[in-house]
Amino acid sequence: MSVKILTKHFGIKDSHKINVYMKNGGYKQAEKALKEMKPEEILEEVKKSNLRGRGGAGFPTGLKWSFVPKDTGKPVYLCVNSDESEPGTFKDRHILEKDPHMLIEGIIITSYTIGANEAYIYIRGEYYPQAIRLQEAIEEAYQKGFLGENIFGTGYKLDLKIYRGAGAYICGEETALLESIEGKKGKPRLKPPFPAAVGLYDCPTVINNVETIADIPTIVEKGGEWFASLGPERNGGTKLFAVSGHVNKPGVYEHEMGYPLMKLINEDAGGILDGLKLKAVIPGGSSVPILRAEECDINLDYDSVMKAGSMLGSGAVIVMSEKTCMVKALSRLIHFYKDESCGQCTPCREGTGWMLKIINRIIAGKGRKEDVDTLYYIAKGIMGHTVCPLGDAAAMPVISFINKFRDEFEYYAINKKSMVE
Amino acid sequence: MSIEISENLRKKIEEIKNKFPTGKSPILPLLHAFQDELGYISLEVEEEIANIVGVSPVYVREVSTFYSMFNNQPVGKYHIQVCGNITCWLRGYDEIVEYIKKKLGIDIGETTSDGKFTLSRVECLGMCDHAPVMQINGDFYGDLTFEKIDEILDSLE
Numbered sequence: 001m002s003v004k005i006l007t008k009h010f011g012i013k014d015s016h017k018i019n020v021y022m023k024n025g026g027y028k029q030a031e032k033a034l035k036e037m038k039p040e041e042i043l044e045e046v047k048k049s050n051l052r053g054r055g056g057a058g059f060p061t062g063l064k065w066s067f068v069p070k071d072t073g074k075p076v077y078l079c080v081n082s083d084e085s086e087p088g089t090f091k092d093r094h095i096l097e098k099d100p101h102m103l104i105e106g107i108i109i110t111s112y113t114i115g116a117n118e119a120y121i122y123i124r125g126e127y128y129p130q131a132i133r134l135q136e137a138i139e140e141a142y143q144k145g146f147l148g149e150n151i152f153g154t155g156y157k158l159d160l161k162i163y164r165g166a167g168a169y170i171c172g173e174e175t176a177l178l179e180s181i182e183g184k185k186g187k188p189r190l191k192p193p194f195p196a197a198v199g200l201y202d203c204p205t206v207i208n209n210v211e212t213i214a215d216i217p218t219i220v221e222k223g224g225e226w227f228a229s230l231g232p233e234r235n236g237g238t239k240l241f242a243v244s245g246h247v248n249k250p251g252v253y254e255h256e257m258g259y260p261l262m263k264l265i266n267e268d269a270g271g272i273l274d275g276l277k278l279k280a281v282i283p284g285g286s287s288v289p290i291l292r293a294e295e296c297d298i299n300l301d302y303d304s305v306m307k308a309g310s311m312l313g314s315g316a317v318i319v320m321s322e323k324t325c326m327v328k329a330l331s332r333l334i335h336f337y338k339d340e341s342c343g344q345c346t347p348c349r350e351g352t353g354w355m356l357k358i359i360n361r362i363i364a365g366k367g368r369k370e371d372v373d374t375l376y377y378i379a380k381g382i383m384g385h386t387v388c389p390l391g392d393a394a395a396m397p398v399i400s401f402i403n404k405f406r407d408e409f410e411y412y413a414i415n416k417k418s419m420v421e
Numbered sequence: 422m423s424i425e426i427s428e429n430l431r432k433k434i435e436e437i438k439n440k441f442p443t444g445k446s447p448i449l450p451l452l453h454a455f456q457d458e459l460g461y462i463s464l465e466v467e468e469e470i471a472n473i474v475g476v477s478p479v480y481v482r483e484v485s486t487f488y489s490m491f492n493n494q495p496v497g498k499y500h501i502q503v504c505g506n507i508t509c510w511l512r513g514y515d516e517i518v519e520y521i522k523k524k525l526g527i528d529i530g531e532t533t534s535d536g537k538f539t540l541s542r543v544e545c546l547g548m549c550d551h552a553p554v555m556q557i558n559g560d561f562y563g564d565l566t567f568e569k570i571d572e573i574l575d576s577l578e
């Protein structure tokens with residue numbers, strides 16, 4: 001049995017209600033943190049925990065918090081990233097629906113630690129029912145005095161607001177998210193300066209993913225060392241894996257970092273649909289390189305997946321059976337990145353458009369043999385030449401799909417039809 | 422031409438101004454509030470929001486057109502948004518969307534002549550565990566089959 005942190009309340013009736021959360025020990029860690037711990041002590045535990053950001057990049061959370069400058073005289077903000085628009089990713093939605101108070105408790109502790117009196121949850125606009133549920137949870141927390149003035153009688157004050165996005169994947173990128181809250185188009189900013197120094201309204205700002213923040217109460221409860229001990233070196237804690245595609249039981253599964261990918265697919269997710277064979281897996285959301293079936297004998301932690309030539313990303317595992325046409329699959333992803341490019345860098349804006357034209361041409365049976373190389377070189381030209389990582393995110397699938405399934409692409413371009421359909 | 426602002430919307434505007442007092446931050450919440458009430462973001466709405474926030478109407482337009490959820494034109498009473506991204510495609514998007522098109526007699530981007538349904542294709546809705554998925558006016562419908570689509574669409578008044 002794996003240790004459960006984030007999903008431990010998921011089976012309980014009305015788990016999203018504050019009295020149910022409190023009956024199960026909820027808000028005790030926020031009280032302990034505010035009453036008995038200094039911010040530095042909490043920061044120390046988070047550093048020790050080896051918690052790495054669950055939004056995709058895997059950056060050490062404690063280290064990120066420590067970049068917030070002290071005594072600038074400006075307010076500090078916490079922005080919780082609930083944009084969750086990376087294709088294949090749906091884990092944060094489960095937290096919002098089933099345990100919003102764990103997130104809110106994490107927000108209270110985090111804000112206290114970094115010295116913020118105002119926090120925002122930026123939630124993608126499509127998550128409308130989830131935003132309503134979250135708003136109800138926030139109101140419950142205000143009524144209990146866990147938000148607002150003088151929390152737990154300590155004099156600490158925190159306001160928490162929801163800001164709804166409106167259908168723009170790029171607003172999940174942290175600086176685009178800030179632009180969006182500032183009432184602008186979601187165009188990523190050049191870094192540096194980093195948001196820790198110059199963030200929301202030009203003030204020091206920490207941006208963290210929903211899952212990252214929901215881990216914080218447990219780190220306060222059980223200590224950083226305990227959390228770190230759950231995973232391999234440098235990869236603390238458990239992780240929510242969102243498994244989708246050609247499996248019998250798509251869903252969110254929580255396991256310690258380092259859980260084997262094939263076990264996740266075959267045991268948790270019930271194996272491949274219709275008894276078919278596994279063909280490929282995208283192990284970390286649509287932006288990361290694809291793995292062929294024979295490369296899938298790996299453990300799911302940031303370092304192991306990196307060693308296998310891909311990335312753990314958001315922990316979204318997209319599974320494809322032998323019946324999948326890789327050319328068409330890639331066309332879905334290129335379409336997505338072309339639609340979602342914010343347009344401010346030429347390689348990303350033009351490159352994604354060119355790639356879409358070429359792949360659509362191949363699928364329409366008008367491909368030429370050299371199209372495959374052209375696709376590849378356009379992707380190479382985008383990689384590393386843009387303001388934000390969306391450019392790389394568009395390029396990496398193209399490069400990896402062609403590297404690993406070149407024969408299928410060439411077959412389609414030359415024979416004007418799919419090799420597998 | 423100015424627009425009629427209901428009591429409800431007026432209250433919402435005040436709430437938004439109080440909740441997000443800094444700079445242009447009220448713009449997105451206002452766009453949501455106006456669209457919820459009026460169905461789409463018309464030129465008049467852009468002007469109204471521009472006045473409230475103290476920016477030019479063209480600024481509001483630039484922002485609203487950046488975000489795909491804001492409609493620049495009226496949509497049907499029910500806005501059907503079918504996810505066409507990777508997982509939904511793996512689980513049968515092509516057949517699902519063809520079925521809906523045929524059933525309603527419209528293509529993607531069109532509205533039925535009675536103004537009841539608009540059909541759009543959208544990107545991943547974060548519901549891939551229930552692929553194939555669609556969203557209709559905020560509500561999600563997953564694990565779609567032809568029968569389920571009949572049931573859902575036939576039940577909408």
Ligand SMILES: Cc1cc2nc3c(=O)[nH]c(=O)nc-3n(C[C@H](O)[C@H](O)[C@H](O)COP(=O)(O)O)c2cc1C
Nearest residue numbers: 053054055081083084085172173174208209212389
């Ligand atoms: C194009 C793009 C989209 C992103 N989307 C999300 C998202 O939806 N949710 C998220 O938490 N992080 C997303 N990120 C990562 C954020 O920029 C940021 O690294 C993260 O929110 C930091 O939180 P963490 O350290 O807790 O992971 C995205 C990054 C890029 C480049």
Ligand code: SF4
Nearest residue numbers: 342344345348386388
């Ligand atoms: S890489 Fe693409 S999405 Fe990112 S800033 Fe440049 S144009 Fe915008």
Ligand code: FES
Nearest residue numbers: 504509545546549
């Ligand atoms: S791919 Fe359709 S909901 Fe994610």
